[in-house]
Amino acid sequence: MAQADHVAVLDEGPDGEQHDRARRMLAAPERLRSFFAPRSIALVGASDGSGWARFIMESLQTAGFAGPLRLVHPVRAEVFGRPTVPSLRALDENVDLAFVLAPTHAVEGVLEDAATAGIHNLVVLASGYGDGGGEEGRERERRLVERAVELDLTLLGPNCLGFVNASAAVAPFGLHIAPPLRRGHVGVVLQSGALTSNVLAFARAHGIGISLLTSMGNEAVITAADVLEHLITDEDTRVIGLFLETIRDPQRFAALALRALQVGKPIVALKVGRSPAGQLAALAHTGAVAGDDAVVAAALRQFGVIRVDSLEELLITAGLLGSGQVPAGRRMGVVTASGGACDIIADRSADEGVEIVEFSEPTTARLREVLPSFAAARNPLDVTGIILADRTSAEANLGDAALTAVTADPHLDFVLNLVSLPAAMPPDPSIPERRIADIAATIERSPIPVVNFSATCSDLSEFGGSLLDRHDLHVVGGIEFGLTAVGHAIRWNEVRQDRASRPAAAPAPAPRVASDDLPGGAWSEARARDLLAAAGVPVVPAELVADADAAVAAAELLGYPVVLKVCSAAIAHKSDVGGVALGLGDADAVRAAFARVIAAGRTVTDDVEGVLVSPMRTGGTELFVGVTVDASFGPVLAVGLGGVFIEVLRDVSLRVLPVDPTEVVRMLGELRGAPVLAGARGTVPVDLQAVAEVATRVAECARSLGPALQVLEINPLRVDGSDVEALDVLVVTGPS
Structure with missing residues (x-):
């Protein structure tokens, strides 16, 4: 289903702001808690010929919904062999949620009926609103929002397939759900309708349990940010997965992302859609190096959001983070029954910055006691295939003895454990049953997390899935996705720890420059120099x-x-x-x-x-410091190697403003050219703190221009040890 390009816009000005506040109240977390957990449902516009209605009824059954389901049709007395009522007004008892299948022209009347019947929660399937792209559809969506606000209706959609709440055993959802619906701790928000079935199918095939999954439709009343806020407070959700076509309210999104980081709920986001760099690239370098997608990537990283490149990566990463076995450090022990797997893991670990450290002497001694004589007691550990192939070894479960020894190693932060699950029930299921039970017992008493993984990203068999379910275990799908997920988890934890250690105060912006005295377009360099000098930026x-x-x-x-x-x-x-x-x-x-x-x-x-x-200045290191304005996130700081290198290498680090000097030091450390700053080949090392202080002043100077700011950049910023000086300056302003 096509999605609207924007949220319905109400009237601008005070009345519009009041209306928007009212809309936000309809989607507040306390409202959404009851919205996503209805105990009774009405299906409006249900008919025997409607595939949507049939899917919704099947999905409710798959989810185990046991509450009343009332069917509403204006003409037919019976649908799907069940009695109907002609309208919501005719219900003899109240229901918690109405799923509206009525055509677009009839939706507003259904809203009136719902309000009269005391029903305050609706899902609207109909399209032809903002999703059509025309002014008529946008106006229709504005009216829909206005009526929802006036009638106190919390509405998901329009152009929406519904949601699946596995935790509450309810799924008013208009596509097929393959049973069984796996309950877990991953909340998923999708700015897409059709992808919901694919997400559910992949999650089921890889043992990833869902708490809540919802498609968003046009986000006329309930927005993705509203659901994100709900999931942050939801006790059943440990990790939040997002499929985003656009970030509609970047400032609110950033605040919610930081809140999720603070409470320890990772957000994993697949953000699609890339747009060209800003139109100011012809005037300045900053617009070229801080293109829209580069800013999105930097902003997500800055706010602690894990950005991924595929649905598979999203779900496998979220599955690991929701499993309860999340690595917090980089020192990894590996237990496998495959030398080849050890080689692949070693290579991918290096890619992710994960350290495979040597086992301690006590661990090595214990491993020599339990392993075959031809097995090497080193990390990564190959316990050899005899552990699985030899019945005596399998029954003795020497593989678990090795895992137990490794989990006790004081040099390790976590263990990566290869689990081989049968593709079908074997003749003697007791052996894999015992092996999985022993792994579960080892994990239960392990002082460090144990990340179970499979060698490839294969679907779980019914028997394999049942083994994991009985022992409450999760297996990450494949070495490639598994180590990617491990890297994401470690970096997320480091960002969280870093955020927790920072002072809460943000830098105060420089005094606002009078906007009525700002030129439109590029400034002369003399005037730009005066602006920076007044802000305390050293200029030549x-x-x-x-x-x-x-x-x-x-x-x-x-x-x-x-x-x-x-x-x-x-x-x-x-x-x-x-x-x-x-x-x-x-x-x-x-x-x-x-x-x-x-x-x-x-x-x-x-x-x-x-x-x-x-x-004339010679020597030193040339850097680049620039601020441009992103259409979504606002002013963005870019720092990197300057001079001609900014054009050739485009080696920059980006942050959404405001920043402090500590953050700028981190930015400089992210550059590929960071070794140059450290004094490569006998050059004078750059005083990073001095640069950071100047860059922070530049950023606040840019913010002082307010909404007139378009570009402010220094290229080059010459640094000779702790001597920092702007050599060339560009400022561009425009209409607010």
Whole structure:
């Protein structure tokens, strides 16, 4: 089902804001708790010819729904062999939720009936609202929201297939659910309808239990952020999975993500849709390196959200995080029955930054006691196939004895344990039953997490799934996805610990610059320099001159050699037009260069303020610091290697503002060129704290421009040890 491109917009101004607050109240967590756990349901517009109705009734049965199900049809007295009533008004008892299958033109009337009947929760299937993209559909959606607010109706949709609440054993859901519905701790929010069945099928095949899964439709009343807030407070949910086509309220999303991080509920997000970099890329570098998707990726990472690239990665990662066996450190022990698996695990562990450390001496000694003589007692541990193939070894469960020894190793933070599950029930099921029971017992008494995994991402057999269910075990699907999930879990935990250790205070923005005095478009460099200097950003000394004699006087005052640059708001890339002269060592060179530079500028524009004269700086490291405005997240800071490297390498780190110096230091450490900053090949190491202080001032200076800000960047920012200085500055502002 196609989804609306935007949330229905109510009237702007105070009345619109009041209406939006009312809408938010309809989707508050206390309302959604009852919405997603109805004890009685009415199906409005049910008919024998409706596949939607048939699917909903089947899904309710699969979920084990035991409450009353009332069918509503305006004409037919019987549907699916069950009696109907002509409207919700005709019900002889109240119901908790109405699933509306009525055509679009009849939906508003059903809302009126629901309100009269005392029904406050509705799912609306009909499309033809904002999903159509036309003004008529958008207006229809506005009216739908207005009526929902007026009638006090919490509404999911329109253009929505419903939801599945495995925890509450209820699934008013318009697609097929293959039984059995597996209950667990993963909440899933999908800005897609048809993908819900695929998600449920994959989760079932890999032993991933669901608490709540919902499609969102057009998000006219209940939005994805509303459901996210609900799941943060939901006791049955340990981890939240999101399929996002768009982040509709970035500021609220960021606040909720940080709240989830604080309470220890990981968010795993598959964010799709990539758009071109901003239109300001022609003027500035920041827009090019901080494209929309790059900003989304940085923002999700900044707010503690795990971003994944596929539904499989989303679900397997969420399954691990919901299992209760979540690694908190990077030191891993490995127990397998395959040397080849050990090799693959070693390679993938290196990719994820997971350390395979040596076992302690007591662990090695214990392993030598229980393993075959030809097995090597080292990490990663191959207990060899004899553990599975030899009946005596299998019955003695020497593999579990090895696992027990490894879990006691003080050098380890967690253990990765290969589990082989039968593809079908074997002739003697007692052996795998005992092996799984012993693994469960070992995990129960283990002082560190044990992550069970399979060698490949294969579907669980019915017998294998039943073994895991009986012993409340989870097996991560495959080495590839498994170690990816392990890496995600470790990094999430590190982000959470880092957040918890930070001071709560955010930097205060610089005093707001008067917007009525801001130019539209690019500023001259002289004016941009004044702005930064007033904000405490160190800039290289410079004099703005109007003639050659003044240029020589400035050069002698500043000291040779000097640099001359044409100064004009109309010329962003001065060197491209011949508007820059470098390394001028005497008065004659300055006079000649002044003539060239001023002439080059005037071939482009008559709006030339003059020429900037600055001392020539050499040595040090050139960095880039820039702020641009993302359409969703607002001002974004980019730092990286500067000069020509910003164009060639695009090696930058991004953060949504505000940031503090500690965060900027982290950004610098994320760069591929970080070794350069540490003083590679005998160069002077960069004082990261000094750079971070300056970059923070730049960021707050940019924020002081308020909604007029478009771009503010320094390229290069020259750093020589702790000496930090802006050499070239660009500021672009526009209408608020």
